[in-house]
Amino acid sequence: MPHWKWKTFPELTLDELYGLLALRQEVFVVEQRSIYQDADGYDRGSHHLLGTTGTPEAPILAAYLRVLPPGLKYPEVSFGRVVTAPSARRQGQGRVLVEKGLAFIEEHYPRTPIRIGAQDYLRGFYESFGFRAVGDVYDEDGIPHVDMFR
Template sequence: MLHWQWKKFQELTVDELYGVLALRSQVFVVEQKSIYLDADGYDRGSYHLLGQSTEAPEPSVAAYLRVLPPGLKYAEASLGRVVTASSVRRYGYGKVLLEKGISFIEANYPNTPIRIGAQHYLKRFYEGFGFRQVSDVYDEDGIPHIEMLR
């Protein structure tokens, strides 16, 4: 079971930030073998959704995404760094993350389109949430990506 919580960057505790960065590194750098700078300058201006495991002796971040407000990276609002720990992938938390992220944007930035830079192999997953491909496939850190808009 995961406990969900939205936070601004400044509200993250040191332990929460460490958990977020560890999860993102574990999945995007180690599992996907993509060497890139995760600290891209957008975290401070973003909202962060943490799905913390309540099963461990201490809470650990098992699912995460960030919402970039319109104008921070794109003209549109954006979802990014959507990630789940391998230990919880079979429970549908990826869908929960997207639903919560989209709902947050709709509540805080009504009538604002949502742009994502998605890994190409996840195209059908994102299409299930109303996103459509708006770019050709491009390479980002050794992984094929596409821009999608909702």
């Protein structure tokens, strides 16, 4: 099971920042073959959840997401860059990751609407957390997405 920790951007160590950027690029850019600007300007104002395995001396980033406060990207609170390392998949960590993200949002932004731009193939996954799709499917960086609200 990963060790979970929340950090603001200034609290991230250089190794943690490098690790999360590397994991996001490994999955979203290389594996999913989506050419896009990952460093989108939202990381500095976001809260970052890191799920690490390994030892404290040599942690391995297994799962990650970021929470964007209301007004940073959307009027609503949001979360994104939800990613599990290939080596940590099929262990339920994606569900745990989203549960922890939603708990953080409820604690820090209670009763605030949540908006996400989800990859369309994950629609059912996010619906299991109470999200509903709004609007049509759209292309974002070569991958079908849909806006979802909760």
